[in-house]
Amino acid sequence: MSRELWLLRHGKAEHLNGDEDYDRVLKKRGKRDATRIGQWLNENALRPDYVISSPAIRAITTTKIVCDVIGIHHQDIKQEKRLYDEGLFRVKSVLADCPSTFKQVLMVGHNPEFEKLITYLVNDNDLFEIEKLLPTGALARLQLPDDWTRLEQGCAKLLWITHPKTLFEED
Incomplete structure (x- = not known):
């Protein structure tokens, strides 16, 4: 992997x-949390090779x-409509289409698809004990096999999930 x-x-x-639903805008908290996640990525020297986002x-x-x-x-953000309200199979098809030259891919989207994807890829029963696996603004980092065209159930390792509210003191 x-x-x-x-x-x-x-x-x-x-x-x-x-x-x-497609046109909903971020609250002040949503903007602040996105900034916190970006700052945390910088502080940990984490920079994706490829960024894909739902166009919502x-x-x-x-x-x-x-x-x-x-x-x-x-202009380097790829917008992908299959990430908006199209189910687990369509989200997996987006992954299958990611060029293999990119080793760290950031995908921004929605639940329930992202939680379903994590539980499918990781297949870890402990995940079900968490009340809300991926609340708004949370970032999950998974390690996957090289070939994303054939992602099988349980093929990934969950490295961590970061929640913006735990990163910094309240303003």
């Missing part, structure tokens, strides 16, 4: 208030904030 997948759930977003407003905004902090240009 030498490739890594970093799954970042979008930051905390506003409630619907009559708008389409709350996800792409989270992605852009993190990329601003870690020094990745917005």
Whole structure:
């Protein structure tokens, strides 16, 4: 195993208030948490080779904030509609399409797909004991086999999950 997948759930977003779910914007907390995750990545010298984001407003905004902090240009973000509300199979198809030259891939998107992906790839019964595996703004780092075209159940190792609220003192 030498490739890594970093799954970042979008930051905390506003409630619907009559708008389409796709168009929900980040709350102040969501923006702050995305900045914290970016700062934490910098502090730990973690920089992805490739960034993929759901095009939903709350996800792409989270992605852009993190990329601003870690020094990745917005034009280098690949927006992928299969990451928005299309299920586990479609998210796995996005991974299968990732060029194998990229060793650390940051994917920004949504639950329930990301939690389903983690539990599928890691296949660790201890994950089910966590009340909320990937709350808003959380970042999971997984180690996967080199070939992402055939990701089988239980093939990954969960290295850690980082929650923005645990990174810094409240402002």
